[in-house]
Amino acid sequence: MQNYDHKNDAKWQAAWDKAGIFGAEESSDPTSREASKDKREKFYCLIEFPFPSGSGLHVGHVRSYAAFDTVARKRRMEGYNVLYPIGWDAFGLPAENHAIKTGRNPRENTKDNTDNYRKQLKSLGLSFDWAREINTTDPEYYKWTQWMFLEFFDAGLAYKKKLAINWCVSCKIGLANEEVVNGACERCGGTVEKRDKDQWMIAITKYADRLIDDLEGLDYLEKIKKQQVDWIGRSEGASITFAVDGSDEKIEVFTTRPDTLFGATYMVLAPEHELVNKITSDTQRDVVAKYVKDSVKKTDIERGDAEKEKTGVATGAFAVNPATGDKIPVWVADYVLMGYGTGAIMAVPAHDARDYMFAREFDLEIVTVIEPDGDVSGVGVLLESHSGSYMFQERDGNTKKDPNMVTAFGGGIESGETAIDAAVREVREETGLNIDVSDLNVVIDLASRNTEGQKIRMFVARGFDAKNVIVSEGRGMAEMSLDEALTSDKVTEFTKEALSNLDSAYTGNGRLVNSDFLNGLDVESAKKKMIAWLEENKVGEGKVNYRLRDWVFSRQRYWGEPIPLVHCESCGWVPVPVDQLPVELPDVEKYEPTDSGESPLAAITDWVNTKCPKCDGDAKRETDTMPNWAGSSWYFMRYIDPHNSEAFADADKLKHWMPVDWYNGGMEHTTLHLLYSRFWNKFMYDRGHVPVSEPYAKRTSHGLILAEDGSKMSKSKGNVVNPDDIVEKFGADTLRVYEMFIGPFGEPAPWSDNGLMGVKRFLDKSARLSEMIVDAESELVTKSLHKMIKKVGEDIEAMRFNTAVSAMMIFVNDVTGEEGITKESFE
Ligand code: ANZ
Ligand code: ZN
Numbered sequence: 001m002q003n004y005d006h007k008n009d010a011k012w013q014a015a016w017d018k019a020g021i022f023g024a025e026e027s028s029d030p031t032s033r034e035a036s037k038d039k040r041e042k043f044y045c046l047i048e049f050p051f052p053s054g055s056g057l058h059v060g061h062v063r064s065y066a067a068f069d070t071v072a073r074k075r076r077m078e079g080y081n082v083l084y085p086i087g088w089d090a091f092g093l094p095a096e097n098h099a100i101k102t103g104r105n106p107r108e109n110t111k112d113n114t115d116n117y118r119k120q121l122k123s124l125g126l127s128f129d130w131a132r133e134i135n136t137t138d139p140e141y142y143k144w145t146q147w148m149f150l151e152f153f154d155a156g157l158a159y160k161k162k163l164a165i166n167w168c169v170s171c172k173i174g175l176a177n178e179e180v181v182n183g184a185c186e187r188c189g190g191t192v193e194k195r196d197k198d199q200w201m202i203a204i205t206k207y208a209d210r211l212i213d214d215l216e217g218l219d220y221l222e223k224i225k226k227q228q229v230d231w232i233g234r235s236e237g238a239s240i241t242f243a244v245d246g247s248d249e250k251i252e253v254f255t256t257r258p259d260t261l262f263g264a265t266y267m268v269l270a271p272e273h274e275l276v277n278k279i280t281s282d283t284q285r286d287v288v289a290k291y292v293k294d295s296v297k298k299t300d301i302e303r304g305d306a307e308k309e310k311t312g313v314a315t316g317a318f319a320v321n322p323a324t325g326d327k328i329p330v331w332v333a334d335y336v337l338m339g340y341g342t343g344a345i346m347a348v349p350a351h352d353a354r355d356y357m358f359a360r361e362f363d364l365e366i367v368t369v370i371e372p373d374g375d376v377s378g379v380g381v382l383l384e385s386h387s388g389s390y391m392f393q394e395r396d397g398n399t400k401k402d403p404n405m406v407t408a409f410g411g412g413i414e415s416g417e418t419a420i421d422a423a424v425r426e427v428r429e430e431t432g433l434n435i436d437v438s439d440l441n442v443v444i445d446l447a448s449r450n451t452e453g454q455k456i457r458m459f460v461a462r463g464f465d466a467k468n469v470i471v472s473e474g475r476g477m478a479e480m481s482l483d484e485a486l487t488s489d490k491v492t493e494f495t496k497e498a499l500s501n502l503d504s505a506y507t508g509n510g511r512l513v514n515s516d517f518l519n520g521l522d523v524e525s526a527k528k529k530m531i532a533w534l535e536e537n538k539v540g541e542g543k544v545n546y547r548l549r550d551w552v553f554s555r556q557r558y559w560g561e562p563i564p565l566v567h568c569e570s571c572g573w574v575p576v577p578v579d580q581l582p583v584e585l586p587d588v589e590k591y592e593p594t595d596s597g598e599s600p601l602a603a604i605t606d607w608v609n610t611k612c613p614k615c616d617g618d619a620k621r622e623t624d625t626m627p628n629w630a631g632s633s634w635y636f637m638r639y640i641d642p643h644n645s646e647a648f649a650d651a652d653k654l655k656h657w658m659p660v661d662w663y664n665g666g667m668e669h670t671t672l673h674l675l676y677s678r679f680w681n682k683f684m685y686d687r688g689h690v691p692v693s694e695p696y697a698k699r700t701s702h703g704l705i706l707a708e709d710g711s712k713m714s715k716s717k718g719n720v721v722n723p724d725d726i727v728e729k730f731g732a733d734t735l736r737v738y739e740m741f742i743g744p745f746g747e748p749a750p751w752s753d754n755g756l757m758g759v760k761r762f763l764d765k766s767a768r769l770s771e772m773i774v775d776a777e778s779e780l781v782t783k784s785l786h787k788m789i790k791k792v793g794e795d796i797e798a799m800r801f802n803t804a805v806s807a808m809m810i811f812v813n814d815v816t817g818e819e820g821i822t823k824e825s826f827e
Helices: 006-019 030-036 059-077 093-102 106-123 139-154 204-213 222-232 258-263 275-279 282-295 300-304 353-362 419-431 482-487 493-500 523-536 651-657 672-686 723-730 732-741 753-772 779-797 801-816
Strands: 042-047 081-083 158-168 173-175 192-202 234-244 250-255 266-269 313-320 327-332 344-347 370-372 378-385 390-394 409-412 442-449 455-464 477-480 510-512 540-546 565-568 572-575 609-611 618-621 662-666 698-702
Touching: 006 106, 006 723, 006 732, 042 059, 042 651, 059 081, 059 662, 059 698, 059 723, 059 732, 059 779, 093 106, 106 723, 139 158, 139 572, 139 672, 173 192, 204 222, 204 234, 204 540, 204 672, 222 672, 222 698, 234 258, 234 523, 250 258, 250 266, 250 344, 258 370, 258 523, 275 313, 282 313, 282 327, 344 353, 378 419, 378 493, 390 409, 390 482, 409 419, 419 455, 477 482, 482 493, 510 523, 523 540, 723 732, 723 753, 732 753, 732 801, 753 801, 779 801
Parallel strands: 042 081, 042 662, 266 327, 378 455, 662 698
Antiparallel strands: 158 173, 158 192, 234 250, 234 313, 234 540, 266 344, 313 327, 370 510, 378 390, 378 409, 390 477, 442 455, 565 572, 565 618, 609 618
């Protein structure tokens, strides 16, 4: 019997190659298009081009490539002119680290690796348009990457800035924030410390709003859109200026909650903040200096951890809250990060969890300014004396309730009263303590039902003297520590529940209290009103803040595109003239960065020393190279016209092919590569070089292929499946169909040799249908065929490749159980 004979794979692949059947037509050229009468619609299908590593193609690559090969083939059958290209993203650290280890030029190594990848990919029979193969390290390619950098420079979006960068001690390289994972280098896992360095930056933040807003019309998976939005991290709020008491200095903060200004009871500067030195009082100078020194060693992640115990020291200085006129203490604490907002905050401990923990730790004032919405009929107040004990009252003996039990002070809300008013009144009536709204520090809105079924809101009041408490109405009273109260059988369950929940900030919605002209407003209206007030009084303004930082575009490394600028003493930074591009990477003897952290290019004096293109005076070349994200930010443009030597791509061709109709790639590239390339494209659009402002109409993602035991495949674990072995033993179709069958495309899937064999048997069975050709087939076979066609067509569009394969398996089984199949159906 005849099986799927994979020994024929190579024969067919060679024939396809020769006939060039997978080449996209150059139908963009209006004249030749007319001539060839190619009126087909275009379909640009893109997968993320690989970095050609020394270990060769991974079965994980095959998943995405095979899936979109399926899509590309389907579109061709549907009559589209399909562009499905491939190339190499070949700059970057792994190549360079290899060069450092072996002393071999990464150019040579890259060539070996790409040769191997090409051979591997071809053996898979993927329908790539090989005539358009590109390589980011080819001078003919990076000439245009450099040209585009000069466009950024010309537009004022590329600028140099001294920056405390993340410095990987072992790679000797500056890392972008996103390359630091859990405080360690993303690549080598090594220690990362801060170092000041002049860096080329690209002002991606200027595009932050458009990068969020323009996601609107795009067909991206929701989770992908969300990651883009979260990465950019747009926060709307206000900047507020606080005067430092007795000095001309001002502290500016960014807050998302200007509505809570009346509750700002202290301020915090990040340890790196420039004002720390200026305002710290003499008595605090030593402790502050020590604190600052210790905290800069910690990573941002450690420092920002909301759960972590808060540390800090007072500067001894005070600032003036512009709303209340109160003097509030200024602290230094490492939970405030220098890299976000202004590096200083107004702390509102009643309504911010971290500020609350800090205020409790250091006994700072907590002023409630938001009271929860919602309907409650009674209030309770937990009285915490400044010595830390709690005061309780006996229950009302007049009712049938057990008078031996003790509860919080409180009672019902009278008409016309807010809950907080009622709480103040009850405490005054029942304890003789003359408390004020602002003394009811923390609101915890349990709003749960007490034993009588009433909804009660619990408050806590702190900082009084226990001996001043007088219980009225002849009731008994108890004083207990928190631990005693929580275990005492005299304290009601409801009160215990409140006690065990009381130590937190109220971060929910509600109405403003204790806030003068904002009282009674909801949070959103109060924000607006406060911003107007700040602007009117010139102490602040509405402001949008972004988590996204500008793009650090310099690396002090060898294997990247040289930044095409020269520095002249009299003219400053001058672009290398376009007709002198590319600035090619010179040969070097050593690939390590110099000990001072300069790129190895800095050591080649005759390359560095040059003439100023403007004044012909002595000048020096920039020795930094570009980050590995540069070449991949525009490669989809180059595929459209890969051999053009006059432009990065012909304008008509771009117009024809852009945007990419469907782009698939890993979730790990959803934040950076996707954002950088969308930004790059938008910039090129603004400069009039590309016809669309969004490069990708549709973006999807695939899951990883894991080892049999569900762990990540890695060389060190020795659990890597080599696609070459599978192709050799079972054929390319077996590997590709298996990877489509392995599980839902968007999710990770463990490899299984059994599953692979199952697919091989299915392909053999399919091939054997050729021996069952009959003149007339049964109705069941015809019906099954059409059912399969419908399902497979729909499943491919929805990326349900696995169920498309099972639909085909069902069909083959159906035929096998019948007399046979007609030639037409079989084909
Ligand atoms: C007062 C306030 C009151 C705040 C309140 C929050 C709640 P997002 O939303 O992430 O933008 N903040 C500002 N700069 C900071 C920094 N450098 N380090 C640490 N925290 C910083 O967060 C903005 C909020 O985070 C700001 O609003 C500020 O605290 C804090 F009930 O100001 B908020
Ligand atoms: Zn000059």
